[in-house]
Amino acid sequence: DQQVKQNSPSLSVQEGRISILNCDYTNSMFDYFLWYKKYPAEGPTFLISISSIKDKNEDGRFTVFLNKSAKHLSLHIVPSQPGDSAVYFCAAITQIYNQGGKLIFGQGTELSVKP
Amino acid sequence: DTGVSQNPRHKITKRGQNVTFRCDPISEHNRLYWYRQTLGQGPEFLTYFQNEAQLEKSRLLSDRFSAERPKGSFSTLEIQRTEQGDSAMYLCAFNSGRASSGNTIYFGEGSWLTVV
Numbered sequence: 071d072q073q074v075k076q077n078s079p080s081l082s083v084q085e086g087r088i089s090i091l092n093c094d095y096t097n098s099m100f101d102y103f104l105w106y107k108k109y110p111a112e113g114p115t116f117l118i119s120i121s122s123i124k125d126k127n128e129d130g131r132f133t134v135f136l137n138k139s140a141k142h143l144s145l146h147i148v149p150s151q152p153g154d155s156a157v158y159f160c161a162a163i164t165q166i167y168n169q170g171g172k173l174i175f176g177q178g179t180e181l182s183v184k185p
Numbered sequence: 186d187t188g189v190s191q192n193p194r195h196k197i198t199k200r201g202q203n204v205t206f207r208c209d210p211i212s213e214h215n216r217l218y219w220y221r222q223t224l225g226q227g228p229e230f231l232t233y234f235q236n237e238a239q240l241e242k243s244r245l246l247s248d249r250f251s252a253e254r255p256k257g258s259f260s261t262l263e264i265q266r267t268e269q270g271d272s273a274m275y276l277c278a279f280n281s282g283r284a285s286s287g288n289t290i291y292f293g294e295g296s297w298l299t300v301v
Contacts, residue, residue: 074227095297104289113276113292114228159227171218171280171290172241 073097074162076176083183089147094162100162100179104173105134105145108157110125118145150183153161157181188212189277189293197299198267205263206296208277218278218290219252221245228276228292233295234260267300274298 076092083089091105103124104115118141120127120134127134133146147154155179159172190209198204212219216235220228231250232242236257246252249267254260264271274295 079206106292111295111297113274113278113295115234116291119289131207169279171233172230173228173290175229177225178227 072177073121074160074174074176076158076160076179079177079181080180081184083150085152085183086149089092089145089150089154089181089183091145091147091158091160091181093143093145093176094141095143095162097149097162097164098141099164100174102139102165103134103136103143104161104163105125105132106157106161106175107129107154108150108178121141128154147181151182151184155181155183188214188279189273189279189291189295192237192293193296195297195299197301200269200300201266203263204267204298205261205266206277207259207261208267208293209259210279213258214279215257216280218253218280219260220276220278220292222276222295223271223273231262231275231287234235261294267298269300272298272300298299 104119105117108114110182111144118129118132118134120136125136136175157178159175159178192207195287218233222228231246232252234254237254249265252262276295277293278290
């Protein structure tokens with residue numbers, strides 16, 4: 071039972087354009103969402119998060135949008151840079167029941183930003 | 186600075202051997218987590234500690250796996266009688282403890298295990 075899904079295994083974008091990575095979830099109890107970036111042979115690096123009480127959170131070039139009715143979130147990267155090429159994971163948690171930080175991850179989307 | 190140091194970074198072992206991974210927090214963290222990531226999948230929760238107490242274990246953590254955190258500082262994850270399906274990256278992680286970070290988990294660089 072995949073509670074967090076990233077249906078696009080890969081995405082290719084031209085440098086300077088917008089990258090949009092999508093994530094869907096099924097568990098309506100999730101109330102906190104995170105995006106991580108991962109390079110090969112390294113651990114995931116935290117990028118940005120959003121609480122379910124918000125529908126948008128922005129940090130520099132990164133913006134996360136949350137649509138609770140559709141159980142969908144997306145990560146926008148503008149402008150995209152070649153250094154953004156990596157695998158991006160979305161993750162979710164129910165804070166009330168998971169004080170232990172048990173994140174549920176999607177399968178990841180590999181972003182390639184071409185110069 | 187990932188906040189934790191993991192050793193060894195890479196381990197190749199023969200099937201049936203035991204392996205142990207170690208995680209050393211760079212600064213004090215009350216909560217410490219272990220995750221596993223296989224190729225093509227996102228990280229999967231294994232277990233977590235609140236200080237020295239192991240408070241939750243995933244069903245993924247079979248009886249061949251054991252984790253400890255003596256004195257609430259460093260932690261070890263041991264896999265006994267390794268199988269090829271254990272090949273994965275084992276990730277140590279922590280919660281910043283800052284209220285502003287909510288339940289944000291920060292990961293170490295990971296320990297790669299290859300079972301041949």
